[in-house]
Amino acid sequence: MKIEKIHHVAYRCKDAKETVEWYRDMLNMDFILAIAEDHVPSTHEPDPYMHVFIDAGDGNVLAFFELPTKPDMGRDPNTPVWVQHIAFKVKDRDTLIEFKEHLEAKGVEVLxxxxxxxxxxxxFFDPNGHRVELACPDPEEDAMLEKLNAVKWDMLEEWSRTKKAPKHADWMHKKELTGL
Structure with a gap:
């Protein structure tokens, strides 16, 4: 018994049409389908919704629910905004830079x-306030993943005991912190 892959990931949105158009225009994702009901199929509660599905590439599906009868969306005040996000892989650094320039030209603030x-x-953030990440592999990715794989259990055990960041892989962000 094993999970095959993620079928879809669903988030809430403020406006289904705006969300579909934003992901189409900003990230070149295709609108796959929409489902709308007056009752929730799983719970049978009366609650109209629009459920939209967007092609995130390679069989991955990103979905959103617009819930017009519910209070405005909020976020967990105890969770920093950088924690909850969805990350999409792009081919290489050139593509990453292309997306950065495209987004900034459209007025999206990019970190x-x-x-x-x-x-x-x-x-960056989508129009619903969800943090989105675009990531490309490093040319040395395979070698670095081997190094991380070798220490993952030691790191997890140390974290579990101490709740302090283990130093087994502190090399990862040294360039960002020191400018090397």
Whole structure:
């Protein structure tokens, strides 16, 4: 028994049409389908919604629910905005830079490029306030992943005991912190 892959990831949105158009225009994602009901199929509660599905590439699906009868969206005040996000992979650094320039030209504020050693990322927010990351692999990704794989369990055990960041992989962000 094993999970095959993620079927879709669903978030709430403020406006389904605006969301579909934003992901189409900003990230070149295709609108796959829409489902609308007056009752929730799983719980049977009366609650009209629009559920839209967007092609995030390679069989991955990003979905959103617009819930017009519910209070405005909020976020967990105890969770920093950088924590909850969705990350999409792009081919290479040139593509990442192209997206950065495209987004900025459309008025989207973009953070990065951030060098995580194994990959490089940019960050921004969609019109619903969801943080989005675009990431491309580093040319040395395979070798660095091997190094991380060798220490993952030791790091997890140390974290579990101490709740302090283990130093096994502190090399990852040294370039970002020191400018090397």
């Amino acid at each position: 990065g490029v951030t060098d995580h050693s194994i990959f490089h990322s940019i960050y």
